[in-house]
Amino acid sequence: MILIPIAFFAIGVFIAMSMGVHGHGLGVKYLAVACLAGLDTILGGIRSGYEGKFQNDVFITGFITNTIIAFGIAKLGDKIGIELLVVVNLVMGMRIFNNLSVIRRYLLQAYIDMMSRRKRRVQEAAALKESVQTSALNTVEGVE
Amino acid sequence: MVNPFVKIHNEKWVLPVSALSAVLGFMMFASWLTNENRDSVYSYLNKDQQGRVSLDVIDLDQYRSLQREVDTLRKRATELEKTVAAKNIGSGALNDQLQDAKIFAGLTELEGPGVKVTLRDNPKAGLMPVTDDLVHDTDVLRVTNELFNSGAEAVSVNGQRLMASSNIRCAGTTILVDGVKVANPFVILAIGKEDVLYSGFTMQGGVMSELVGASPAMVQITKEKSIRVPAYLGSTSIKSGVVPKATTK
Numbered sequence: 204m205i206l207i208p209i210a211f212f213a214i215g216v217f218i219a220m221s222m223g224v225h226g227h228g229l230g231v232k233y234l235a236v237a238c239l240a241g242l243d244t245i246l247g248g249i250r251s252g253y254e255g256k257f258q259n260d261v262f263i264t265g266f267i268t269n270t271i272i273a274f275g276i277a278k279l280g281d282k283i284g285i286e287l288l289v290v291v292n293l294v295m296g297m298r299i300f301n302n303l304s305v306i307r308r309y310l311l312q313a314y315i316d317m318m319s320r321r322k323r324r325v326q327e328a329a330a331l332k333e334s335v336q337t338s339a340l341n342t343v344e345g346v347e
Numbered sequence: 348m349v350n351p352f353v354k355i356h357n358e359k360w361v362l363p364v365s366a367l368s369a370v371l372g373f374m375m376f377a378s379w380l381t382n383e384n385r386d387s388v389y390s391y392l393n394k395d396q397q398g399r400v401s402l403d404v405i406d407l408d409q410y411r412s413l414q415r416e417v418d419t420l421r422k423r424a425t426e427l428e429k430t431v432a433a434k435n436i437g438s439g440a441l442n443d444q445l446q447d448a449k450i451f452a453g454l455t456e457l458e459g460p461g462v463k464v465t466l467r468d469n470p471k472a473g474l475m476p477v478t479d480d481l482v483h484d485t486d487v488l489r490v491t492n493e494l495f496n497s498g499a500e501a502v503s504v505n506g507q508r509l510m511a512s513s514n515i516r517c518a519g520t521t522i523l524v525d526g527v528k529v530a531n532p533f534v535i536l537a538i539g540k541e542d543v544l545y546s547g548f549t550m551q552g553g554v555m556s557e558l559v560g561a562s563p564a565m566v567q568i569t570k571e572k573s574i575r576v577p578a579y580l581g582s583t584s585i586k587s588g589v590v591p592k593a594t595t596k
Contacts, residue, residue, distance in 0.1 A: 215368065238374045248360055249360070252358060259363055
């Protein structure tokens with residue numbers, strides 16, 4: 204499930220590559236900060252999806268406003284001579300790690316569940332096989 | 348194996364997240380730093396230096412050929428002045444004065460005893476040189492200033508003759524002498540009394556003792572019996588000023 208957004212990410216990169224988009228000037232610096240905000244929102248969306256609390260409108264407006272605000276704050280910081288860009292990076296970095304840790308726990312839980320289910324299935328199959336053998340043995344004994 | 352597209356309908360977050368992931372991928376590629384846009388994003392030089400680097404680009408080959416032409420034309424002018432002086436009685440004294448003025452202005456080659464100062468970036472600086480390891484425009488400026496102060500009659504930096512309106516300034520990794528790029532190592536030739544120049548330069552607390560801060564290998568000075576300093580080959584046209592006709596009392 205988590206592989207689908209990653210695949211779409213690669214598609215986005217590919218589209219940009221084929222269009223030959225290359226940022227120039229200071230805008231690239233602000234756009235990088237906006238990217239960090241976008242990444243945070245995407246991870247937040249995946250997390251709420253796993254938690255079952257996902258809301259489409261909240262997610263999309265969150266993405267748009269977060270990127271725009273991050274871009275604006277970075278630009279404002281350069282205008283007034285304070286490195287506000289670092290502040291955005293710090294906050295977004297913390298949130299990204301928070302979201303990632305929650306997502307990782309869900310994925311790990313899913314993996315453990317899958318393994319235990321497989322183990323149980325193997326055990327059940329073995330038990331079934333054993334019972335079939337013993338019943339077959341019983342019937343053979345019964346004939347004698 | 349379960350078909351993943353069946354499950355997408357049950358998990359409504361996958362499609363919007365995927366769509367915006369594509370947007371994010373696009374943004375990330377657009378903000379990716381490449382060798383082409385790195386300089387425009389993070390400017391290592393301050394703004395006026397960046398401007399000088401981009402403004403002062405000249406075609407060096409063309410400049411050199413023009414310099415050679417200036418050199419031959421000025422030499423021919425000197426010859427003509429001398430022949431005129433030889434033929435016309437009375438203009439000999441005038442010509443002597445003219446030649447003295449040309450020597451003073453730096454328009455002729457000059458030969459004589461002097462010193463050779465070599466400034467180079469610290470060879471042991473490694474990959475990350477600090478500011479003390481590099482030779483700056485101000486260092487060159489102070490060396491030439493010191494040499495003039497010690498009575499140098501002609502000074503050149505990497506073959507660029509200094510004259511009255513010469514300027515030395517910084518343009519990124521190179522130095523501009525009268526708008527021409529010169530690079531490390533800097534060989535500064537000065538004609539004058541070599542002992543005076545030498546002792547003035549190596550004086551305790553003088554320029555040299557300040558320059559050798561990072562490494563003694565950065566500054567070298569040698570006395571020379573005979574050196575040749577080239578003529579100034581730049582423009583000499585006067586555009587704004589005129590000599591006043593009447594002298595005020």
